[in-house]
Amino acid sequence: MKIKFEDHQAQNLLVYFAGWGTPISAVSHLVMPENYDLLICYDYQDLSLDFDFSGYQKIRLVAWSMGVWVAERALQGTPLESATAVNGTGLPCDDQAGIPFTIFKGTLDNLNETTRAKFERRICGDKTNLAFYHSMPARDFQEIQQELTALFHAIEQDQRTDLIQWTKAIIGCKDKIFSPENQRHYWCTRCEINEIEGEHYLFSHLTHWAQLWN
Incomplete structure (x- = not known):
């Protein structure tokens, strides 16, 4: 994976x-808590x-979407003050607890510039959220295609959770990627759940990182 360290x-x-294929700047508007460095992990062609x-x-850990599954592997054994999963689960390719197989x-097999835009x-859901998301530099198409291919095969081979x-x-x-129902099914016995009015990309509703664990 790639990292950016502040x-x-x-x-x-x-x-x-980060979530699969997403720009690291998707969270750049969030105000950092005092006395914290920031490590951003993305592009999961290897783990x-x-x-x-x-x-x-x-x-403190914040993981979005596919980043939840990756974080479990990368930070296994690392002592954490808090760990927040945002619109993702530990079973990301699963009919009951993630994205249906x-x-x-189908997303992987049919991925092109048109389906990426879709x-x-x-x-993002609404046009305002999409405009906010598109104000950031997009990642290279070939890179995110390779990333999703690698993720699909890695997830197939490793179904461990917790x-x-x-x-x-x-x-x-309003998440249309990881259905709220599947997320609830996965998390209800594992940790506190906080539901907010938001799409899969919900960081535009937030202003501070600390909102994700307080």
């Missing part, structure tokens, strides 16, 4: 795992994360 010489660390977490007092596979409309302890799941009530 070093503020802080004692604490916020780790964000190796080379980063030294040992110097931090507190580590036929839809996931997917982005689905994750590799880390999640403290909160945030569900957008």
Whole structure:
């Protein structure tokens, strides 16, 4: 995977795992908490994360969509102050607890620039949210195609769950990618659930990172 590290010489660390194919700037408007560095993880063509977490007092995790599944593997064994899953589950390709298999596979098999645009409309919902999302630089099409291919095969081979302890799941009530029903089914026995009026891309409704764990 790729990373972007914002070093503020802080004692604490916020780790964000992006959704598949999404620009890292999708969260750039969120105000950082005091005394935190920021590590952004994205482009999951491989799942190796080379980063030294040992110097931090507190580590908080926020993972969006496919980033939930990836974070469980990358941060297994890392002590976390909090771990928030946003519109994702630990079983991302699953008929009852994630994206139904036929839809996931269909997205991969039919991915082109046209279907990518349709997917982005689905994750954003209304035109205002879509305009906000499109104000950010898009990622390279070939890169996100390779990323989804790698994710599909990795998820097929690794169905383990609960590799880390999640403290909160945030569900957008209008999510058209991970259905709210499937998210509730997955998280109801695992952690606190917070439902908000929002689409799959719901960060435009937020102003501060701390809203994701407070």
